[in-house]
Amino acid sequence: MWLWLVTLVMLASALVSFSGLGSVMPLDAHEVFVARTCEEMIARGEWMVPYFNDEPRLKKPPLEYWLVLTTNTVTGGDAIITEFEARVPPAIAGILMSAMAIMIGTMLVGREVGLLAGAMVATSSGYITYTHSARPEMVYAALCIAGILGLVCAERWALDPGRRKRAMIAALLAWAFFGLATLTKGPQLPIPILIGWLIGAWHGGHFWQTVRSCRPIVGVVLYLVISLCWFVAIWIMIPDAGEIWHNETIKRYAEHGDSWFTLLDPYYLYRPLALLVPWVFFAPGAMVGPWLKQFKTKPGAMRLWWIVLAAAILLSFSRGRRWYYMLPLLVPYMVLLASTAIQIADYLKERRAMWVWNLLFAIHAVAIAIVAVAMSTRHDDRFGTTPVVLLVAVCAAAVVYLALLSVPRLRRTIGTVGVGVLACASVSVSFAVVESRMGLWRANRLDERDFSLLVAEAVGPGGVLLGWRDMWEEQQYYTHRTIPLFVEADALTDKINTSSGAWILVDARNKENALPETLDSTLIIRHDNGKTEGQFELWRVEPSQE
Numbered sequence: 155m156w157l158w159l160v161t162l163v164m165l166a167s168a169l170v171s172f173s174g175l176g177s178v179m180p181l182d183a184h185e186v187f188v189a190r191t192c193e194e195m196i197a198r199g200e201w202m203v204p205y206f207n208d209e210p211r212l213k214k215p216p217l218e219y220w221l222v223l224t225t226n227t228v229t230g231g232d233a234i235i236t237e238f239e240a241r242v243p244p245a246i247a248g249i250l251m252s253a254m255a256i257m258i259g260t261m262l263v264g265r266e267v268g269l270l271a272g273a274m275v276a277t278s279s280g281y282i283t284y285t286h287s288a289r290p291e292m293v294y295a296a297l298c299i300a301g302i303l304g305l306v307c308a309e310r311w312a313l314d315p316g317r318r319k320r321a322m323i324a325a326l327l328a329w330a331f332f333g334l335a336t337l338t339k340g341p342q343l344p345i346p347i348l349i350g351w352l353i354g355a356w357h358g359g360h361f362w363q364t365v366r367s368c369r370p371i372v373g374v375v376l377y378l379v380i381s382l383c384w385f386v387a388i389w390i391m392i393p394d395a396g397e398i399w400h401n402e403t404i405k406r407y408a409e410h411g412d413s414w415f416t417l418l419d420p421y422y423l424y425r426p427l428a429l430l431v432p433w434v435f436f437a438p439g440a441m442v443g444p445w446l447k448q449f450k451t452k453p454g455a456m457r458l459w460w461i462v463l464a465a466a467i468l469l470s471f472s473r474g475r476r477w478y479y480m481l482p483l484l485v486p487y488m489v490l491l492a493s494t495a496i497q498i499a500d501y502l503k504e505r506r507a508m509w510v511w512n513l514l515f516a517i518h519a520v521a522i523a524i525v526a527v528a529m530s531t532r533h534d535d536r537f538g539t540t541p542v543v544l545l546v547a548v549c550a551a552a553v554v555y556l557a558l559l560s561v562p563r564l565r566r567t568i569g570t571v572g573v574g575v576l577a578c579a580s581v582s583v584s585f586a587v588v589e590s591r592m593g594l595w596r597a598n599r600l601d602e603r604d605f606s607l608l609v610a611e612a613v614g615p616g617g618v619l620l621g622w623r624d625m626w627e628e629q630q631y632y633t634h635r636t637i638p639l640f641v642e643a644d645a646l647t648d649k650i651n652t653s654s655g656a657w658i659l660v661d662a663r664n665k666e667n668a669l670p671e672t673l674d675s676t677l678i679i680r681h682d683n684g685k686t687e688g689q690f691e692l693w694r695v696e697p698s699q700e
Contacts, residue, residue, distance in 0.1 A: 155568060159269055159575045160256060164536035166582035167252035167276035171245040171285040176238035178537075179368065180603040181629040185288035187211065187238040190542045190631045192222045196233045202384075203391065205623070205637050212398045216384060217338040218243065218290035240673060241285075248285035251296045253274040254303050259489040261306050264456030264496075266428050267572040271492035273578035280429030281314065282585055282594065291481050297335035298343050298482035302461070304328025305351055312367040321367060329373035333380030335482075341381070342472070343465060343482045350464030350640030354457040367693035375435050421468035425478035430487055430579070432518060439498070440490035442508040448501065455493040458486035499570045511570065514561055515577035526584035529593035536600055537591060544587045551583035598684035605681040605690045606632030609659070612678055612692060615652070620649060623667050626659050643670040658692040669693060 181189055187206060194205040204211045204219050221243035226235055255275045259268030275281055284292040305325045311321035332344040355364035388395045404463050423441070427434050443451030444459065451459055462483050469479055471503070480487075499511050523623065526548045530540045557578055558564055565573065588594055610633040613619050621629075623636045630637050640646040650656045658675070663686060669675050679692040 156269075157429060159568070159572055160272075160568065160577055162579050163256065163269065163272045163276060164253060166273065167249045167281075169586045170276055170282060170582050170589070171248045173524060173586035174592060175241050175245055175286060177236065178238065178590065179286065179592045179595055180599040181237055181240065181288060181456055181628065181631060182599055182602075183625075185240060186627040186631040188218055188222060188290070189212075189235040189237075192219050192226065192235045192240075192370055192626070193233065193631075194636070195219060195223065196226070204448070204649070207639070208628060210392055212364060212388060212392065212395050212396075214290060214339060215337045217334060218293055221293065222288070222449060229687070237288075244287060244289075245285045247296035248276075248294045251292075251299050252281070254296070254299045255485040255488055256407060258306055258458075258485060259492060261310055262457060263452050263489065263493050264567070266496050267452075267455075267489060267492045270495060270571050270574045271488040272494060273428075273575045274433045274488045275484060276577045277463065277486065277581045277585060278433060278488070279431040280478070280481055282589070284478070284481060285591065291478055293483040294335055294339040294343070295484060297331050298347060299339060299485045300331040301328045301335065301344060301582055302347060302351070302458075304331060306457075307367070309355075309364055309367040312363070312612035322369060325373060326368040326376055329377045330380055333377040336377075337380035342469070342479065346465035347461050347482070349468070351457065352447070352462030353464060354460035357460065358453060358456070362555065406501055420466070420470075421475050421476075422469050422480060423476075424497045425477040426466075426483075426487075428477055429472040429481060431489065432522060433488070433491055436491040436495050436498075437487075438485075439494040443490070443494060448499045449494055451490070452493050452497075454670065455490050458489050461486050462490070478515040495574070496570065503570070508570075512565070512573055516556060516559055519552050519555050519577045522581050523548050524583050525592075526588045529588045530591045533591060533597055534595045534602070534617050536597060544590065548584050548587050551580045555580040574581075585610075594686060601683045601690075602628040602683065603632055605629070605679070607665045607682070608679050608681065609633055609692050610659075613657045618649075618653040619659070620646065620656050622669060623686065624659070625659050629659060643672075646670075647673065647698065650695050652699075655694070655696045658693045658695050660693060662691050663689050669695070673700070 191204045191206045191211055194208070195201060197207060199222065201220065202216075204214075204216055222235060223241055225239045225242045226232070226438060229239055252272045252275045256268045256272035261268070277438070284295070284526045304324045308321045308325035308328060311317040311324060314321075332348070335344050352361065352364060356363045385395075385399070395576050398508075427437055430437055439446070440451070440459075443449060444456065462480075465480065465483055469475075497506070502508050502511050527545055530544060532546070534540055559573065559575060568576065592599075609629060613633070619633065619635065619637055621639045623639075623641050626637050638649070640649065646658075647670070652679040657678070658669060660669060662680075674696040675693045676695075677691060678694050679690070680688045681690040683689040
């Protein structure tokens with residue numbers, strides 16, 4: 155039964171990851187930075203230096219770009235990065251992260267906790283959001299989790315004389331994964347994870363044993379070799395790169411833009427809980443577990459508790475608080491939640507009140523199915539009426555789950571954790587249907603793409619297309635061209651005159667963005683963006699007659 159439940163969790167994670175991954179959901183501006191950068195790298199034949207809009211883009215390391223470029227090569231290498239190709243690496247990373255949640259939970263706490271944690275990861279809002287985003291967050295998270303798994307294996311196997319060679323390999327792999335994570339987005343999370351792991355070891359009374367199992371000297375060298383080679387090469391090629399990286403890392407901590415009183419706001423302890431929806435109701439017990447008697451956090455789970463706490467505290471010193479910065483800790487969070495959940499189940503079992511446990515997951519599955527039916531029809535005005543078969547699939551998954559739950563013999567066979575896993579499987583069907591209809595995302599993505607396609611048709615491949623006081627990221631991607639940015643009227647006028655006229659993109663929300671009245675301009679297209687009517691404009695501007 156164990157293998158069947160593990161297989162079910164992995165199928166659910168794959169279903170959630172790959173549903174609605176392609177063109178049904180256009181790329182947003184952040185995703186375009188990945189997809190369009192890859193297209194420019196292909197056009198230049200350049201895999202070392204990322205470019206966006208003909209400028210080196212060094213704010214993020216290149217591993218995510220390399221993975222997307224590899225995906226494009228495998229799928230045909232046509233030099234056009236589709237929405238699906240841009241999102242394949244995060245989708246695969248998400249599936250691997252669900253598998254690693256099972257392994258980490260099993261090794262630190264127990265099989266039931268690991269299995270439930272993997273199921274919860276695969277059906278959490280953080281997982282759904284970032285497996286469907288081309289941004290590097292999910293790949294970064296998976297590599298950080300792989301590093302944690304390596305640390306867990308190294309410490310566990312080091313206790314067995316016959317497995318010490320494996321322990322050494324696991325430790326070195328942990329450092330390698332942290333190096334690759336740094337090559338994906340930076341050291342912001344690998345460092346707090348290592349600090350939290352060591353604090354947890356000190357609290358548990360086996361600090362030096364943990365230090366020895368980590369192989370810190372060789373590990374740090376390996377980490378630096380993997381993570382720094384690209385940075386050193388770019389620094390040699392582009393002297394200004396050092397200043398860019400300084401602003402993206404050290405300056406975020408050294409120059410705190412807000413009042414230092416904001417450090418008293420435990421932002422990273424409560425805001426990232428949005429990543430855990432819909433399983434967040436177990437979070438209060440998991441977070442205060444060390445101080446509880448009845449549901450005290452298990453020793454293995456405490457190691458992850460310290461990692462979460464260390465990351466939350468250290469990230470509080472950085473500028474620009476973002477809740478998704480804690481995405482690499484989704485697995486530690488879920489192992490803590492699953493550990494608390496299993497303790498609650500054991501408590502209910504002792505009091506012969508398991509009906510509460512069954513009812514809790516049944517309500518969750520039904521409630522999410524109802525919401526899924528409503529959300530699936532959210533964009534019917536754009537996609538057409540939602541196919542009945544999709545709505546039937548959502549309802550059928552919930553009904554089948556309730557039917558299975560009503561059979562006492564089956565409940566005894568699958569056990570406590572099986573009830574939760576089957577609920578997650580039912581929920582995964584609901585989420586997959588909503589994703590296939592873009593029900594969890596706003597329609598302005600569609601408006602951005604529609605406007606871009608109109609622009610591409612109007613301008614043509616030989617026309618000169620310029621951007622006025624905006625980067626126009628989505629338009630660069632969907633027209634598959636660079637769009638030079640202008641913020642000064644004189645520079646724009648000179649470009650128009652030397653080009654014998656041009657097409658200008660304007661964001662009409664701000665009156666300051668209006669084209670200079672001195673230009674000989676004609677409005678060609680005005681397009682809505684979500685609830686903003688007439689936000690996007692395309693103008694044809696002729697050269698000055700002077």
